[in-house]
Amino acid sequence: MKLISTLTLGALLAAGSVLATEKPAPAPNGIELPAYYKNWRVIGVSHRQDKESMRVIIGNDTAVNAARAGNTKPWPDGSILGKLAWKDQIHPKWEAATVPGEFVHAEFMIKDSAKYVKTRGWGFARWLGMEQKPYGTDQLFVQECLACHDQVKDNDSVFTHPVPLP
Amino acid sequence: MKLISTLTLGALLAAGSVLATEKPAPAPNGIELPAYYKNWRVIGVSHRQDKESMRVIIGNDTAVNAARAGNTKPWPDGSILGKLAWKDQIHPKWEAATVPGEFVHAEFMIKDSAKYVKTRGWGFARWLGMEQKPYGTDQLFVQECLACHDQVKDNDSVFTHPVPLP
Numbered sequence: 001m002k003l004i005s006t007l008t009l010g011a012l013l014a015a016g017s018v019l020a021t022e023k024p025a026p027a028p029n030g031i032e033l034p035a036y037y038k039n040w041r042v043i044g045v046s047h048r049q050d051k052e053s054m055r056v057i058i059g060n061d062t063a064v065n066a067a068r069a070g071n072t073k074p075w076p077d078g079s080i081l082g083k084l085a086w087k088d089q090i091h092p093k094w095e096a097a098t099v100p101g102e103f104v105h106a107e108f109m110i111k112d113s114a115k116y117v118k119t120r121g122w123g124f125a126r127w128l129g130m131e132q133k134p135y136g137t138d139q140l141f142v143q144e145c146l147a148c149h150d151q152v153k154d155n156d157s158v159f160t161h162p163v164p165l166p
Numbered sequence: 167m168k169l170i171s172t173l174t175l176g177a178l179l180a181a182g183s184v185l186a187t188e189k190p191a192p193a194p195n196g197i198e199l200p201a202y203y204k205n206w207r208v209i210g211v212s213h214r215q216d217k218e219s220m221r222v223i224i225g226n227d228t229a230v231n232a233a234r235a236g237n238t239k240p241w242p243d244g245s246i247l248g249k250l251a252w253k254d255q256i257h258p259k260w261e262a263a264t265v266p267g268e269f270v271h272a273e274f275m276i277k278d279s280a281k282y283v284k285t286r287g288w289g290f291a292r293w294l295g296m297e298q299k300p301y302g303t304d305q306l307f308v309q310e311c312l313a314c315h316d317q318v319k320d321n322d323s324v325f326t327h328p329v330p331l332p
Binding site: 042045151 | 210214321329330
């Protein structure tokens with residue numbers, strides 16, 4: 001029993017070290033990759049023909065509850081929207097279907113109307129590729145986000161319209 | 167307090183009746199609409215240009231765990247895959263983006279290699295539109311499902327390849 005316990009503890013410590021090492025670096029504005037986002041529920045989907053990529057839009061509980069209640073103008077503080085993008089690929093057995101290929105990035109909008117007052121109430125961050133490298137070299141990267149999202153400033157700066165569900 | 171309690175009870179009973187009435191009818195093969203599927207996690211996404219519709223593929227815990235472990239040849243018994251489809255729509259503020267419009271259907275594949283041995287181990291069912299009307303007039307509707315899914319019989323009859331995730 002003593003041996004098993006020691007081995008188990010060692011395995012746990014080793015696993016902990018790996019996890020700690022693999023945690024992606026924060027974005028240049030200090031935003032950390034949200035934990036457990038891969039378990040979030042679906043809010044929308046899009047196919048960007050200009051970027052030849054497909055996206056699933058997911059949200060944390062606050063965002064999903066707001067989306068399903070139609071309470072998104074504005075989205076409540078605490079909402080986090082995530083967008084996962086993959087390169088387009090033709091389905092090998094169904095050529096009229098575009099399906100996800102290589103993983104491109106995970107990007108997030110975090111609603112905190114006080115903390116992010118200078119960026120329309122949203123904190124922006126993106127991590128590139130399977131290695132989840134933070135996007136941007138300094139805090140100015142958010143100006144690029146805003147330049148695009150300003151086109152939807154009448155929709156709380158969000159492109160996504162939550163999908164209708166039965 | 168008595169009045170409030172009676173009113174509350176009445177409201178609960180009324181809500182219960184509505185919910186009972188709104189439960190969609192089972193598919194012609196007896197399969198019931200899976201409960202809570204709207205809370206399932208993402209396994210894939212596709213854009214069917216031939217059907218002018220976008221799909222998100224979701225799964226119950228058994229299916230999502232199998233997908234993330236690469237354990238899908240075959241998918242384990244108990245896996246349920248769901249596909250939610252919406253008509254294509256151009257994003258009003260971004261014309262190179264196709265986004266979901268009207269909800270088309272929710273369809274499911276339920277893995278039970280013994281129960282569904284005659285249909286390659288999968289039970290098929292689909293519910294149409296926001297009113298979730300069962301698809302098909304009799305049990306023969308599954309032949310239509312199989313005719314198409316036979317093209318991917320070397321992939322356990324599943325078109326979806328789980329998305330890569332970091």
